[in-house]
Amino acid sequence: MRLLHWTLAVCVFAAYLFDDPQWFHDWAGYVALGAVGFRAVWGFVGPQHARFVSFVRGPAPTLGYLGQIASGHPARYLGHNPAGGAMIVALLAMVALTAGSGWLMTTDRFWGNDIVEDLHEVAANTTMMLVALHLLGVLLASLQHGENLAKAMITGYKQRGPMDRHAAE
Secondary structure (H helix, E strand, O other): OHHHHHHHHHHHHHHHHOOOOHHHHHHHHHHHHHHHHHHHHHHHHOOHHHOHHHOOOOHHHHHHHHHHHHHOOOOOEOOOOHHHHHHHHHHHHHHHHHHHHHHHOOOOOOOOOHHHHHHHHHHHHHHHHHHHHHHHHHHHHHHHHOOOHHHHHHHOOOOOOOOOEOOOO
16 A cells, blocks of 8 residues: 555656646546545455544544644554544545546546636645645654654554554544
């Protein structure tokens, strides 16, 4: 799954940064859309920490966790914490909307449609704002827990601690 994460990250940045050549922008978007589709399936059939049921929480637990972050003492999770779970859902949805609206712009029905073009641009910019928040969240969690989450996202290993929680708790 880490390969999927980094593939998605590279494709999102590539599509955002390069409009020219158009084929490169388009294919980066197609690969990103495929990665989102694969991640959606993996969220139901993948291992424990990859399954949506293990980390997607409602508003109350997510807001409660954000309050813990603000207090400087958030609970530590072996998998995704509630804020991370919400960010995953938001990012997957926005990348799907961005790539989907981009694909629609290539169809006969929506070619040159200003509404679809505006939607694509707003979705792309919103995606990049979410990416920035995601990166800040990873940095903040790394500092608050005294660990390198970026390294864990490369190696796939996180040091267990005595107070660790599983996201499903």
